[in-house]
Amino acid sequence: MAEIVWTQESAAWLEKIHDRIAADSPNAALGVARGIYSKIQLLQAFPRLGGRYLPVEDREVREILYGNYRIAYVAINEDRVEILGILHGKMRIEDTIG
Numbered sequence: 001m002a003e004i005v006w007t008q009e010s011a012a013w014l015e016k017i018h019d020r021i022a023a024d025s026p027n028a029a030l031g032v033a034r035g036i037y038s039k040i041q042l043l044q045a046f047p048r049l050g051g052r053y054l055p056v057e058d059r060e061v062r063e064i065l066y067g068n069y070r071i072a073y074v075a076i077n078e079d080r081v082e083i084l085g086i087l088h089g090k091m092r093i094e095d096t097i098g
Contacts, residue, residue, distance in 0.1 A: 002047040002081045004040060010083040017069070017086060032067065036086060039066040040073075047075040053093050061093060072096075 014036060022029035042049055043064075050064035053072065061084065064071045072084040072093045087096055 001044045002075070002079055004043055005080065005082045007082065007084060010085050013086045032069075036066050036069060036071065039064060040071060040083060043073065043075075043081045047078055047081050056093060063093065065089070 014033060017036070018029045018033040020029075021032055048062065050062040050071070050073065053061040053063050059074055062073055062075060064073075068089045069086055070089050070093065071086050074082045074084060076082060085093070085096055087093065
């Protein structure tokens with residue numbers, strides 16, 4: 001099982017997503033946050049689950065989808081996954097990750 005490591009940025013993005021939705025619907029916000037978190041947990045068993053994000057060439061960035069959100073991550077190896085960010089589907093990953 002791979003260890004999942006959250007960057008500070010990715011944890012902050014999940015919180016912002018939750019807070020933005022919660023302004024209109026606290027229940028929906030909780031559902032979305034839990035759904036994203038659950039999707040990320042799949043990476044423990046399947047660290048290379050997502051497709052390779054080819055526009056980033058300097059490392060093996062991958063992405064999985066949850067609703068309108070893209071979860072960008074790097075499978076360091078079979079034992080470690082680093083979550084880089086959670087962004088809206090229309091955003092370009094290479095513009096938002098460091």
